[in-house]
Amino acid sequence: MTYCVGMRIDKGLVLMSDTRTSAGVDNFSITRKMFTWAIPGERKITILTAGNLATTQAMISLLEERSKLTEDRDPSILRQPTMFQVARLVGETLKEVIAGSSPNGQTSSDTFRASAILGGQIEGGKPTIFMIYPEGNFIEITSDTPFFQIGETKYGKPILVRAYDPEMSFEDAVKLLLVSFDSTVKSNLSVGLPFDIEIYETDSLSAGRTVRIEKDDPVYLTISNGWGDALKNAFQDLPNYEF
16 A cells, blocks of 8 residues: 655645555565656656556556657657646556456456556646546546545545645645655554655746655654644643533
């Protein structure tokens, strides 16, 4: 399992993923789940992956291979005219990989199931995010649904729902995601550090700012401990229910 979030705010996009993969309760490893392609001044595309590792790696490898020597390879995510068309291509590639791994075709309950979050911007369009399902279909982010989650989503969602604000700064957005991820890590062993974060500013059309948060990162530890203390204090400040 994993945990990934793609969030859109007024200033741009914030994407974050964990790096833990597991093959049992005592077999954990670190694997990157965030992948970026960019042509400066033209487009920036990032994909976050969750699910069967062989499936997601095969999908990324196919997309990567088809993006090289673009004059000779087609279809390529670097040649699609819109983010919608990129989402279609990523969905078709994911469906292709799952179908090739499963002799009876793909379903959302297959062993080879996987999903993805696609975020970015192409010149002439707005920055946007898509969630792509194992069947290859997808949905686009809206003002009513300003973030997407994949993987182990339930533990980190409440804080996102309560604290999200489209006008928030990138710094506050990252802080919000760190709290969401910290809550998930404390609730599920299959999600873990390091975390990869990418910040993309609207219309920059270049590779966004990226950072990897390690388990001993002092800011992360301060946020983690501070959030726990703040919850305890808020709980104590609430009125008792008198019977």
